[in-house]
Amino acid sequence: MQNMIIYYFSATGNTLKLAKLYKQAMEAEGATVTLSEITPNSVSENTKFDKIGIAYPVHGFRTPEIVTDFAKRLPEGGNTPVFTIKTSGEPLRLNDGSYAELKKILSKRGYDLFAEYHYVMPYNMVFRHTDGMAARMFNTAKARVPAHAKAVLEGRGNLVKIPLSARIMSGICLIERPGMRLNGMLYRVSKKKCVECMACVNNCPVGNIRFENGKFRFGSGCIGCARCAFNCPTNAITTGLLNCIKVNGRYNFKAEEDTRIPRYCRRSYEKYFLKDKYESGSLPGDVD
Numbered sequence: 001m002q003n004m005i006i007y008y009f010s011a012t013g014n015t016l017k018l019a020k021l022y023k024q025a026m027e028a029e030g031a032t033v034t035l036s037e038i039t040p041n042s043v044s045e046n047t048k049f050d051k052i053g054i055a056y057p058v059h060g061f062r063t064p065e066i067v068t069d070f071a072k073r074l075p076e077g078g079n080t081p082v083f084t085i086k087t088s089g090e091p092l093r094l095n096d097g098s099y100a101e102l103k104k105i106l107s108k109r110g111y112d113l114f115a116e117y118h119y120v121m122p123y124n125m126v127f128r129h130t131d132g133m134a135a136r137m138f139n140t141a142k143a144r145v146p147a148h149a150k151a152v153l154e155g156r157g158n159l160v161k162i163p164l165s166a167r168i169m170s171g172i173c174l175i176e177r178p179g180m181r182l183n184g185m186l187y188r189v190s191k192k193k194c195v196e197c198m199a200c201v202n203n204c205p206v207g208n209i210r211f212e213n214g215k216f217r218f219g220s221g222c223i224g225c226a227r228c229a230f231n232c233p234t235n236a237i238t239t240g241l242l243n244c245i246k247v248n249g250r251y252n253f254k255a256e257e258d259t260r261i262p263r264y265c266r267r268s269y270e271k272y273f274l275k276d277k278y279e280s281g282s283l284p285g286d287v288d
Contacts, residue, residue, distance in 0.1 A: 184222020
């Protein structure tokens with residue numbers, strides 16, 4: 001029986017949903033699986049694991065900095081196999097290069113990244129998918145995870161070759177990290193809309209939001225995860241220069257599936273949802 005752990009960072013819940021699906025699927029195969037949230041100060045468990053999973057949402061075609069920082073804190077791995085689970089709002093091959101930085105860090109720490117599985121989940125920034133499309137995305141993931149989880153347990157690798165375009169894009173988007181820290185200081189809370197529920201303060205993964213003397217203050221540590229604005233019950237938060245692409249409010253993943261494909265990246269979405277793509281073992285990373 002394999003003893004596994006999946007470390008996860010989930011901005012607005014999509015990645016956590018996938019981590020839970022993997023836990024369920026792997027435990028159905030007889031493995032023991034622990035889920036552990038990645039935070040700015042989290043450290044690796046002391047227990048020896050047969051394989052380690054790292055789950056993350058793609059940020060700017062890269063692994064989020066909170067995840068790469070965590071990887072740097074891992075103890076010497078002794079060539080422990082690692083697999084990753086990633087989510088993004090679109091199935092473009094530009095996302096294929098997101099693991100490159102993480103793989104380099106893991107290799108230096110003595111870990112062997114051998115597999116990565118990419119799932120499309122609804123945006124929490126850029127534009128709002130319909131609830132029906134969100135349900136279709138999640139149901140597609142649920143259909144694929146059991147086979148992918150089994151492949152991980154069997155140690156089958158699947159890393160795709162990173163296209164040059166993906167390497168270039170991920171390099172350009174490295175500017176997102178300092179950019180988000182600067183933009184985060186421009187966040188504001190509407191006094192007319194705010195009910196002072198403190199959800200934004202309590203749920204910020206990096207503790208970047210404070211409520212002092214009756215005012216909300218945003219520091220310089222924002223990572224652009226959108227958790228505060230997305231989950232605000234009254235849509236009271238404006239997100240600086242990115243307010244035009246803000247998405248607010250949870251999706252209904254139990255809605256009736258929507259077969260309409262958005263015009264944005266239509267061809268890639270159509271290929272992603274093709275049934276034979278995942279039944280034959282092809283991965284979202286193979287989509288053009």
